[in-house]
Amino acid sequence: MSESSKQVKWVEEPELGFWEATFVPAIIQGLKTTLNHVISHKAVTEEYPEVKPDLPLHYRGVHRLNRDEKDRVKCVACMLCATACPARCITIEAAPAPKDWPDRDKFPKSFVLDELRCIYCGMCEEACPVDAIELTHIYDLTGENRDDLMYDREKLLGVYDETKDNPRDPVRTKRGKLGAAADFQGLPTLGPATDVAGNDRSARTGTSGVIAGSGAPAKENRS
Amino acid sequence: MATVIVNNTPVEIGADERLNCIQAAAKIGVEIPAYCWHPALSVVASCRMCLVEVGDKKPDGTVQMQPKLVPGCQTPAKDGTVIISDSPKVQEARKATLEYLLLNHPLDCPTCDQAGECFLQDFSYRYGRGYSRLQEPKNEKPDKDHIGDQITLFTDRCIMCTRCVRFTREISGTSELQVVSRGSHEEIDIFPGHPCDNKLAGNVVDICPVGALCSKDFLYKQRVWWLKTATSVCPNCSTGCSVHVDQNEDHVYRLQPRPNPLAQGHFMCDDGRFGWKYTHSEQRLGSPGLRASGQIVSKDWDSVLQSVRGALKKAAESGANRIGAMISPWMTVEEAWLLCSYLTGLSPKVTLAMGPVRIVGEDDHYPKDVKGRAVEPVTFTIRAEKCPNRAGVELVLKHFVKEVIPAEELLRLAASGQFKAVWLVGGDPDGWISELQAEAFSTTDTVIVQDFLPSPVIRHATHLLASGTFVEREGVFVNHRGLAQLIQKAVRSPDDARPDHRILWDLAERRGLFNGDALRKEISEAVPSLALLANSSLAENGVILR
Numbered sequence: 073m074s075e076s077s078k079q080v081k082w083v084e085e086p087e088l089g090f091w092e093a094t095f096v097p098a099i100i101q102g103l104k105t106t107l108n109h110v111i112s113h114k115a116v117t118e119e120y121p122e123v124k125p126d127l128p129l130h131y132r133g134v135h136r137l138n139r140d141e142k143d144r145v146k147c148v149a150c151m152l153c154a155t156a157c158p159a160r161c162i163t164i165e166a167a168p169a170p171k172d173w174p175d176r177d178k179f180p181k182s183f184v185l186d187e188l189r190c191i192y193c194g195m196c197e198e199a200c201p202v203d204a205i206e207l208t209h210i211y212d213l214t215g216e217n218r219d220d221l222m223y224d225r226e227k228l229l230g231v232y233d234e235t236k237d238n239p240r241d242p243v244r245t246k247r248g249k250l251g252a253a254a255d256f257q258g259l260p261t262l263g264p265a266t267d268v269a270g271n272d273r274s275a276r277t278g279t280s281g282v283i284a285g286s287g288a289p290a291k292e293n294r295s
Numbered sequence: 296m297a298t299v300i301v302n303n304t305p306v307e308i309g310a311d312e313r314l315n316c317i318q319a320a321a322k323i324g325v326e327i328p329a330y331c332w333h334p335a336l337s338v339v340a341s342c343r344m345c346l347v348e349v350g351d352k353k354p355d356g357t358v359q360m361q362p363k364l365v366p367g368c369q370t371p372a373k374d375g376t377v378i379i380s381d382s383p384k385v386q387e388a389r390k391a392t393l394e395y396l397l398l399n400h401p402l403d404c405p406t407c408d409q410a411g412e413c414f415l416q417d418f419s420y421r422y423g424r425g426y427s428r429l430q431e432p433k434n435e436k437p438d439k440d441h442i443g444d445q446i447t448l449f450t451d452r453c454i455m456c457t458r459c460v461r462f463t464r465e466i467s468g469t470s471e472l473q474v475v476s477r478g479s480h481e482e483i484d485i486f487p488g489h490p491c492d493n494k495l496a497g498n499v500v501d502i503c504p505v506g507a508l509c510s511k512d513f514l515y516k517q518r519v520w521w522l523k524t525a526t527s528v529c530p531n532c533s534t535g536c537s538v539h540v541d542q543n544e545d546h547v548y549r550l551q552p553r554p555n556p557l558a559q560g561h562f563m564c565d566d567g568r569f570g571w572k573y574t575h576s577e578q579r580l581g582s583p584g585l586r587a588s589g590q591i592v593s594k595d596w597d598s599v600l601q602s603v604r605g606a607l608k609k610a611a612e613s614g615a616n617r618i619g620a621m622i623s624p625w626m627t628v629e630e631a632w633l634l635c636s637y638l639t640g641l642s643p644k645v646t647l648a649m650g651p652v653r654i655v656g657e658d659d660h661y662p663k664d665v666k667g668r669a670v671e672p673v674t675f676t677i678r679a680e681k682c683p684n685r686a687g688v689e690l691v692l693k694h695f696v697k698e699v700i701p702a703e704e705l706l707r708l709a710a711s712g713q714f715k716a717v718w719l720v721g722g723d724p725d726g727w728i729s730e731l732q733a734e735a736f737s738t739t740d741t742v743i744v745q746d747f748l749p750s751p752v753i754r755h756a757t758h759l760l761a762s763g764t765f766v767e768r769e770g771v772f773v774n775h776r777g778l779a780q781l782i783q784k785a786v787r788s789p790d791d792a793r794p795d796h797r798i799l800w801d802l803a804e805r806r807g808l809f810n811g812d813a814l815r816k817e818i819s820e821a822v823p824s825l826a827l828l829a830n831s832s833l834a835e836n837g838v839i840l841r
Contacts, residue, residue, distance in 0.1 A: 148405060148406050149406070149515065150405030150406050150518075151518050152405060155518065155520065155521070166515035166516075167515060168514065168515065176406075177403070177406050177438070177449070178406045178515055201405045202405075
């Protein structure tokens, strides 16, 4: 877009004063920074691998498959992680759960995660309705061949056993069996997951866990 | 001509159309949600999901609305009927109905096979409330995997629409499924020792609007949103049911019936539903081959086709009627046309025979009574003729030769040593030639076998063309009553096998890739009885040729 001459504001370059023209103040300013570094030096180099880095809590490293309270794999083989995965590195084969697991319909017969293909975005963790897959702080995984980094179910459960007691890798959330909605025995009734119309007669009755706010005008109608 | 007013929009209804409110509204794209209503089953109006406001427009222009909501599935749409499906009253009713249906529903969508194609999910999302007020423990009922060989019942997911019960009573007539107990203890069950194992049992999985009835064959194999669908036709009998082929990464996972009033209606039989497994058989012929020093040796397609062309040319030059071909009733019209026109192009006098048409028993009609006898009116027929395209291949053959000879005649001629070269097309996964019959070709110079599974005749084959099954091919099947339907390619052939249409297209040295539309146009211009193949409605419900 061309500007009209009226819109253009011309700015004059400020003229150099005497001291500025000698460059002495600028040199002193620069030397001060240099001297500061000489006097109060603080090393930023990390002595890796002797000293392990202090990673932020949200660091996303190698995956683990959590165990439930009976030490079974928590995964229910819903394959939502495989659906969410942008790198398509998760391959799950589901099967009907063993007969002695009365509370489960389905379990992962095989769960293979290609750690080489993974981009560590954490989408699997977010998609999981039962918090079975989580990313840990382990970042230095090595293997002698590609197959070593195809993590199967047992290996991923092994990562859980290894990291569950590490304060950096707590089992982060404790959602129910299949998400809050399905855990009807342990959890209180949920409030509206969606916006409620003000004139919704049934929403006016008190339900525990209704979050008041702009999204839920149900509370003001309750009086 | 009757006019129905749906949400203030007039809808014209034909004089002989007998529609209910749901169908009338669907004409202008207004969805009235329903669970228990199914177009092929009787109306029970039990799910209460399709409640709408209905009224009458009087001749003087006033509208008299009924004070209560009425089920749309049970209310006929007639001239002057006013249907309101978007008023607050209707929306409230839907919310209440859905809340009630979900009271004891386990909400285990992540592990449910139906998730993604579940009406309970869809309608809850569109019309539901989004939360539950139930403070009591849910009523958990045990799963029943004894309900049938092919079906399993997740009792707690059921919403008691009774579609499956009505299906077994009205369509299959076998009445295995029933409702037991009452109120919130209602369950679908079988009479002990009488599982739902009839030949149409797989349909109850399709008509179940939720994830209660699941197919044991498909259970937990795939999530439905990964499946890619191609329209096709079931090849297992000459009824030619329209189907959807669901595949992912070149593996077929299930076949589902595609409603088609011209073909079979809404359903399909279990023979067809599970009859595609040979597609992924370990036995599949993986690559084309040539016989060298007594063994079939795998070769690349170019050299095999070159050798085929050379051998056929030599046979054609050696005299009239030295080439015989067995055109399988499992081929599409296009494939039969390509092969016949190629062979007649080589030598005007060739012997073209119809391949073996397998007949098993008699036509199997449904519904059945308690003693297993068919009852009128017939709702579904499994035909005895176990091939998809005898009618279509016959039409093509009649264009090329005066008289279509049966396969036995060709075998007799081959045994008498008349042919120098024979082209045998298989395609019947249950076998099409016996050891004894194959001996007829032991002295023939050139035996070209086009098939996807090993058969006794491969012992005598000089050229082997590894072809594709119906899910790998594209073309037209003509069913028992002359209905031509299009089958689409759903998956790629395994290894180095190629679908038949491509083999024959390359054999004829036509340019470019197989072009079905152009080929059908060519056939429709050449063969008057197949003139309708160029019809644009072929891809949807098909066209009836006679």
